[in-house]
Amino acid sequence: MSFSNKLRNRIGNMTDTNLLTSITIVVFIIMYLGAILFLGEGFLKPQTFFNMLNANAALIILSCGMSLVMITGGIDISVGGVTALCCMCSAVFLDHHGGNVIGAILISVGIGLAFGLIQGYLISYLEIQPFIVTLAGMFFARGMTTIVNTNPFNVVNEEFVALKETRIIIPFMGYVNKAGNYVNAYIEIGVVVALLIVAALFFVLKWTKTGRNFYAVGGNRQSALMLGVNVKRTTFISYVLCGLLAGIGGFVYFMHVGSGSASHASGAEMNAIASSIIGGTMLTGGVGNIIGTLFGVMSLALIQNIVSSVGLDQAWWTGITIAAMLCLFLVIQSIVMSRKSGSVSADAGTTADAKKG
């Protein structure tokens, strides 16, 4: 059997999820190699990669939540607003009320959880459209942020600043700067949190009953119901988890920026959706993968990095390139899906996916 035949067979046997994720990973690696080849040294430094992680740790967490919800066939556009609200509440608690870091973390997680619980209840048990509920959630969160405190400000709480400044040094990855000093490569705490969450969710989605239920509900609600899956509860759990992750993501974002502002994380929900889609999660539900989402976020970050190193630093280029990339991935997904459904019957595909994912 020739190589191309083998490859075709492999692709034919792949589940939708794995296929789309593989496409993303391959594109990411090609882009990175291209960046190293054409844009030179900067991208060879490990710190460039770590900086992308540092800047996008919160987005990774938000996108994970978004992927969960999208796998069950829903959407949550309140995550950006919740992030801003978490930042602002934590900041106010730390600086104006003399709070401590543990309290701030609890506040963030609590806010996220509250949003998740309420939105989840409205969507799954009262059967209101997720778009409307989370849209209202977003409005509410953004408005509340301004009500809590109008003006942006930097947090000066010592305990928090110490936490914010904490760097985790990665050995052997540093570089020698122009002055001849050795600079250590580092990541922030947020990155560790984000990667832990990615690992945990990967495990949950792959090997737990709840995780498999997410795929079943997203793939086909009716048949999931017939198979005895508690559809409402599964949907509810997905929104609660998404809210919780938005809360955690909010605090990670707060740790990165160290200030409270109503305009924080504006457009984060759209970036999270875009990352999830680029990572191979489909809005129709039932298809998706957390590892893909991670690469989706990184692809977005990489594109932004490339655009600014090419010298197209006018703000509008970022928007246009991200949109072009999103468009490309959507068309690829659409073509891949229609080809696959041409070869295998749609039903068989869904069941196989629910089984293997």
Add this chain to the structure above:
Amino acid sequence: MSDRYIKEKGAAGFFKSLFRHQIFIPIAALLLLAIFNLIVDPSFFKITLGYSSDGYPVLSGNLMTIIDYGSELAILAIGMTLVTAASGGQDISVGAAIAISGSVVLRVLCGTDSRPEVLQAPIIVAFLISCVVAMLFGAFNGTLVAYFKIQPMVATLILFTAGRSIAAWINNNELPIVSDKTFTYFGGFIPGVPIPTPFFIALLCMAVIALALKFTNLGLYVQSVGINEKSSRLNGLNPQMIKFMTYVILGLCVAVAGFIKVSRLSSINYSVIAKDIEMDAILAVALGGNALSGGKFNMTASILGAYVIQFLTTTLYKMEVQSAALSAYKAIVVIALVVLSAPVVREKLTDLWKKITGGKAAKSQA
């Protein structure tokens, strides 16, 4: 009181049919808001006849503000209703598309100079070009949705991300200002007419869509595609073409709304113009009781929904809510409305109502 109404079957039946009617939701919301305002401050409804700086009569007051600023929303709601009904999804790029079409208008009017003394092209030409551009962007969304079968919200996310960047790029990130007086008429007042012009433009759009719905099969086809795409194909319709069409129509609506928006300011701010208007337009459709998952629609209810949203916004401004905090209150109202109109909740409420009245009837018998 309530007992008597239940005993009178006719009245109860009337109320039942009223509750079931789709237009009940926006009307009830409108009434609630009106009553609320009447209690808090009756002067809310005062309309005064004043004179503009040029000495022409001008009506002002909160109601005028509502019909003035609600126009763009109502125009967008027309297109959004069709898109929602046909494709079962929403176009979230309308705000960005308004920025693009507004930018095109200014570009054509100003030419290469960002602050020209005289207009470089007739206003009608600028408007028509912006219509073509907006319809092309609508066609782009429509192609992705209809032919590539991408979910509407995701497909329009592309333009949502890129739109404001494209708008800035069209004018080289400059902020052109039109100094011509005629241009301001479309977003303000025509000399001698005391009612704001946008309202007339909105009325014109409503008349056009009403005629189109009455004399063409547009409404029927759109609904049948939204209800069941497969069976409408089997019945000889071309669902892809119809979906595509709705997006082009929305593009046209966007162009009109964008034209009004830039005419109000005679300039543009790429990142702020029509911000969050997509959310308001979608809310208008939802408030009109239309299923956001497609199918049957009621255009009147949608348009009414748009004005309800504007009513709400104006009310909140009147109560001196900060514009940034506005969204929080809006969200609460929206949630309350959708919860009350959710089928599950309505069923439960009806059951509860029956239990209460049933219990009373049993008591009175005993």
